[in-house]
Amino acid sequence: MTMGPDLRIATLNDARSRRSAEKRAAVEDAIMRLRETKQVVTFVSVAREAKVSRQYLYNNFVDEIGEERVETRAETEVINGKKVPLRTPEEYRHIEAALRNKIDRLETELRDARAEKAKADRTAERERGKAEHWHQLYTVVLTRVSAGNAPAPPPPAED
16 A cells, blocks of 8 residues: 555654654653752753753753743752752762862861971970970079089080
């Protein structure tokens, strides 16, 4: 049985309508799932969730997703007592990487500060020893002078 041009066109139009309806339903379901899981609705997140291209979303859902983006960007959640805006998984990855870099930098600074403190402690202990030595010399000389005796030679230095 051969098909006429009109029947073929009608079949193709039906298939296109079906695919379009399936994509539209997939996008709407994806938006609902993202809302329910309190994730940020963006073109990337909807495209990934609905398994459609971003271009399809830009062509057909720019207003709906644009409104969702504005609404979800205004939403916040409370984490450890602090209100923070909802973020996409990509934003969380970027924030995590930045925080890990900051932690590494702070750990390096802490290690350097501890090394400097240890060096300062050693220097202070050495200076306390010298001060104690000079204090002993001063005390010996002071007792001899107050007793009317001539000062004796000081003991040898312990450096």
